[in-house]
Amino acid sequence: MVEDISAQLDLETYVHQRLRRAKIASRSLATLSTDVKNMALAQMAQALWDAREAILTANREDVVAAQRAGQPAARIDRLLLTEDRIHQMMAGLRQVAELADPVGDRLEVIEHPNGMRMEKVRVPMGVVAMIYESRPNVTVDAAALCLKTGNAAVLRGGREAKSSNVAIVRALHQGLSECGIPSDAIQLIERVERDSVDWIIQAVGLVDLVIPRGGAGLIERVVRNARVPVIETGVGNCHVYVDAFADLAKARAIITNAKTQRPSVCNAAETLLVHQAVADAWLPDIVPALMDLGVEIRGCERARDILSAAGVERIRMADEADWATEYLDLILAVKVVDDLEDAIDHIRRYGTLHSEVIVTEDAVAAENFLSRVDAAVVYHNASSRFTDGFEFGFGAEIGISTQKLHARGPMGLREMTSYKYIVRGDGQVRG
Amino acid sequence: MVEDISAQLDLETYVHQRLRRAKIASRSLATLSTDVKNMALAQMAQALWDAREAILTANREDVVAAQRAGQPAARIDRLLLTEDRIHQMMAGLRQVAELADPVGDRLEVIEHPNGMRMEKVRVPMGVVAMIYESRPNVTVDAAALCLKTGNAAVLRGGREAKSSNVAIVRALHQGLSECGIPSDAIQLIERVERDSVDWIIQAVGLVDLVIPRGGAGLIERVVRNARVPVIETGVGNCHVYVDAFADLAKARAIITNAKTQRPSVCNAAETLLVHQAVADAWLPDIVPALMDLGVEIRGCERARDILSAAGVERIRMADEADWATEYLDLILAVKVVDDLEDAIDHIRRYGTLHSEVIVTEDAVAAENFLSRVDAAVVYHNASSRFTDGFEFGFGAEIGISTQKLHARGPMGLREMTSYKYIVRGDGQVRG
Numbered sequence: 116m117v118e119d120i121s122a123q124l125d126l127e128t129y130v131h132q133r134l135r136r137a138k139i140a141s142r143s144l145a146t147l148s149t150d151v152k153n154m155a156l157a158q159m160a161q162a163l164w165d166a167r168e169a170i171l172t173a174n175r176e177d178v179v180a181a182q183r184a185g186q187p188a189a190r191i192d193r194l195l196l197t198e199d200r201i202h203q204m205m206a207g208l209r210q211v212a213e214l215a216d217p218v219g220d221r222l223e224v225i226e227h228p229n230g231m232r233m234e235k236v237r238v239p240m241g242v243v244a245m246i247y248e249s250r251p252n253v254t255v256d257a258a259a260l261c262l263k264t265g266n267a268a269v270l271r272g273g274r275e276a277k278s279s280n281v282a283i284v285r286a287l288h289q290g291l292s293e294c295g296i297p298s299d300a301i302q303l304i305e306r307v308e309r310d311s312v313d314w315i316i317q318a319v320g321l322v323d324l325v326i327p328r329g330g331a332g333l334i335e336r337v338v339r340n341a342r343v344p345v346i347e348t349g350v351g352n353c354h355v356y357v358d359a360f361a362d363l364a365k366a367r368a369i370i371t372n373a374k375t376q377r378p379s380v381c382n383a384a385e386t387l388l389v390h391q392a393v394a395d396a397w398l399p400d401i402v403p404a405l406m407d408l409g410v411e412i413r414g415c416e417r418a419r420d421i422l423s424a425a426g427v428e429r430i431r432m433a434d435e436a437d438w439a440t441e442y443l444d445l446i447l448a449v450k451v452v453d454d455l456e457d458a459i460d461h462i463r464r465y466g467t468l469h470s471e472v473i474v475t476e477d478a479v480a481a482e483n484f485l486s487r488v489d490a491a492v493v494y495h496n497a498s499s500r501f502t503d504g505f506e507f508g509f510g511a512e513i514g515i516s517t518q519k520l521h522a523r524g525p526m527g528l529r530e531m532t533s534y535k536y537i538v539r540g541d542g543q544v545r546g
Numbered sequence: 547m548v549e550d551i552s553a554q555l556d557l558e559t560y561v562h563q564r565l566r567r568a569k570i571a572s573r574s575l576a577t578l579s580t581d582v583k584n585m586a587l588a589q590m591a592q593a594l595w596d597a598r599e600a601i602l603t604a605n606r607e608d609v610v611a612a613q614r615a616g617q618p619a620a621r622i623d624r625l626l627l628t629e630d631r632i633h634q635m636m637a638g639l640r641q642v643a644e645l646a647d648p649v650g651d652r653l654e655v656i657e658h659p660n661g662m663r664m665e666k667v668r669v670p671m672g673v674v675a676m677i678y679e680s681r682p683n684v685t686v687d688a689a690a691l692c693l694k695t696g697n698a699a700v701l702r703g704g705r706e707a708k709s710s711n712v713a714i715v716r717a718l719h720q721g722l723s724e725c726g727i728p729s730d731a732i733q734l735i736e737r738v739e740r741d742s743v744d745w746i747i748q749a750v751g752l753v754d755l756v757i758p759r760g761g762a763g764l765i766e767r768v769v770r771n772a773r774v775p776v777i778e779t780g781v782g783n784c785h786v787y788v789d790a791f792a793d794l795a796k797a798r799a800i801i802t803n804a805k806t807q808r809p810s811v812c813n814a815a816e817t818l819l820v821h822q823a824v825a826d827a828w829l830p831d832i833v834p835a836l837m838d839l840g841v842e843i844r845g846c847e848r849a850r851d852i853l854s855a856a857g858v859e860r861i862r863m864a865d866e867a868d869w870a871t872e873y874l875d876l877i878l879a880v881k882v883v884d885d886l887e888d889a890i891d892h893i894r895r896y897g898t899l900h901s902e903v904i905v906t907e908d909a910v911a912a913e914n915f916l917s918r919v920d921a922a923v924v925y926h927n928a929s930s931r932f933t934d935g936f937e938f939g940f941g942a943e944i945g946i947s948t949q950k951l952h953a954r955g956p957m958g959l960r961e962m963t964s965y966k967y968i969v970r971g972d973g974q975v976r977g
Contacts, residue, residue: 142894142918142920231928324951338773342770344950346951368973368975372975373975485970486576487573487577489576491966491967496972497975501969506976507664508656508658519672519754519775520754520952521951523965523966533950536955537923539916539928540926540928542795542796542800542927543932544802544928544929545932545937
């Protein structure tokens with residue numbers, strides 16, 4: 116038991132040391148010029164390429180270990196690096212270099228009647244910690260977006276990707292050092308014990324923002340235990356509501372895209388809500404079409420009755436858990452609703468404030484839905500799959516916020532900054 | 547023991563019931579027109595006046611109880627209501643009615659190349675919970691700012707003000723009902739057991755934002771235990787740094803104002819940092835002047851030596867705790883620093899990211915300080931006392947944020963809103 120406690124203390128010391136170094140580095144990052152940051156991004160890209168052999172060797176270790184541990188193929192694919200994927204990482208770094216630097220933007224100027232000039236100016240957050248899972252490309256993305264916004268990055272990647280991440284960050288440090296930027300600006304937490312997450316998210320005063328990226332379990336754990344500010348990301352139990360006055364061709368294209376184009380991501384649709392006025396005619400058409408694309412359907416009683424009457428059998432009954440589940444898979448829950456009100460009620464009960472869609476040609480119903488549904492992005496006649504920083508023109512994305520504080524929906528560079536007020540006076544005092 | 551547990555469960559049920567009602571009310575508040583909200587604010591003012599006798603009677607109960615409990619005079623004064631103070635509350639409500647309504651503001655329009663129109667629109671947070679201490683006027687302020695921004699308000703005031711708050715909220719409900727707004731829009735948590743705070747701040751899905759207002763202990767407790775988003779407010783360990791090239795007349799006016807004009811508030815100065823080049827000449831001048839105004843001085847060794855050599859004796863030695871304390875009282879810590887760098891280091895170690903001041907005629911030193919000191923508001927040649935929503939022209943203030951997420955510094959109406967993206971398409975799907 117004594118040994119356990121001492122190992123615990125060691126981990127705390129290790130993490131806090133890394134965070135303190137990040138904090139100190141963040142001070143010089145905050146005032147770096149855009150040119151220097153862009154040069155560093157270019158050098159980081161070059162350094163990745165120069166280190167490609169070491170990175171691929173390290174990645175092979177991770178992949179072999181994951182295979183031995185019997186990880187599913189999809190997970191191993193997420194972990195796998197190739198020369199081509201290193202090229203993509205490099206392209207990502209160069210793309211971030213091309214984006215406008217938000218730091219220093221003057222957001223507002225207030226002239227006080229007493230002559231003081233008050234400016235609201237965009238500044239970095241300070242230290243941004245990312246807690247994420249297996250993809251090693253997140254390491255590069257997060258480091259790039261933090262550097263561009265003048266933040267120190269604390270990266271706590273998944274255990275499976277540890278060797279890859281160590282090799283990648285070594286290369287990134289090389290790139291930084293060629294521009295005279297302290298390598299402490301990018302901290303990889305190499306000790307991937309479960310508790311190292313807790314030491315990060317409870318380090319009040321050392322961490323300015325935590326962004327968890329990963330499954331619902333990881334996010335829930337971070338939100339539950341964090342004592343520093345967190346942006347909750349990603350859980351998307353998204354709905355497509357097909358209204359009585361829907362153009363059913365659009366409805367078909369949208370639900371097909373939202374469900375099947377990339378089912379494993381947070382902006383994919385999980386539940387189809389169909390107005391009763393169109394359910395009889397449309398469900399026997401769309402459901403077999405989706406099933407042909409490999410989608411498993413779980414239906415409410417009314418949906419099953421309609422489908423059964425039309426000869427579509429063996430539809431599993433959806434239960435309470437189905438309405439609440441983000442499948443991230445080729446499974447779709449289907450519910451017949453009485454009307455728009457019923458659809459909104461369902462979304463309020465089960466939605467995760469991510470992306471919600473109405474398909475209708477009725478402008479009044481559309482505006483009703485758009486104004487009353489509380490979600491980061493609400494769509495009229497378009498697929499939920501567009502909830503994405505690149506689609507929104509941000510040129511980058513650090514995650515998709517499902518909370519309302521600070522940033523909502525896709526987060527790009529601006530969302531990784533704060534602001535401060537700079538007040539210039541001439542001796543003014545308050546009366 | 548069984549009884550204790552059941553009392554606990556009861557409290558949870560009570561709080562959750564109130565929160566759920568607030569959540570439901572928040573949905574209709576979100577789409578109220580500005581006119582209706584303004585009418586309700588006017589009716590609330592009138593209702594306060596109509597209920598003044600009941601409010602003053604209830605307040606007398608609270609005041610008598612506080613006196614019996616031996617509360618200090620300052621605290622009783624904060625609790626006390628008079629007809630004049632009710633007038634001030636009414637004026638506050640009418641002032642909020644006159645402010646622009648931020649809800650519905652279009653913050654940005656993005657045209658997607660595929661023809662979708664994406665609008666970023668300001669929306670209410672939903673349910674905003676305020677946790678505060680003795681002043682009953684906060685009840686009226688918070689209710690008004692929440693209503694104007696379309697948020698449901700959950701008000702958890704201090705135990706000492708319970709009767710006053712009950713009487714005030716009854717009047718506010720009267721005002722709401724005259725405009726057809728559900729009284730659930732303003733929820734007073736009447737059970738003021740300590741644990742009711744925890745049930746509020748852990749109600750994920752029912753509370754969108756918690757703003758604690760009060761002493762450091764209250765804020766620390768909320769931040770430590772919250773599982774819903776919090777804006778940390780108010781702790782201000784603010785510094786005035788008097789540089790080698792300061793105009794000492796300005797320095798004198800500024801430190802006098804920042805320390806003595808209203809010492810009990812978060813934007814008052816707590817530590818004076820003096821460059822060694824001016825310390826010998828200036829400290830023997832400013833310190834006795836401040837002492838004449840009733841300020842107790844706690845000095846570093848160098849400051850005490852300088853003062854003692856000039857015949858100013860009996861200055862208490864400042865210790866580590868003094869540098870870290872927000873006195874909120876007529877006490878000032880004084881430190882001689884080597885240079886600007888030393889001043890910035892001190893502020894980094896002990897500051898609370900609230901308001902920091904440099905007094906200098908050296909433009910380079912000023913810009914250095916303004917850009918490198920990390921605080922909500924940084925001042926050049928002006929008093930820290932200006933960190934205030936009204937001084938910033940917001941026309942209202944719900945608190946002063948000392949964190950970097952969402953809102954920083956004074957928070958007005960806009961800071962009580964979030965945004966969502968509304969996307970209008972014509973059947974677009976992602977390729």
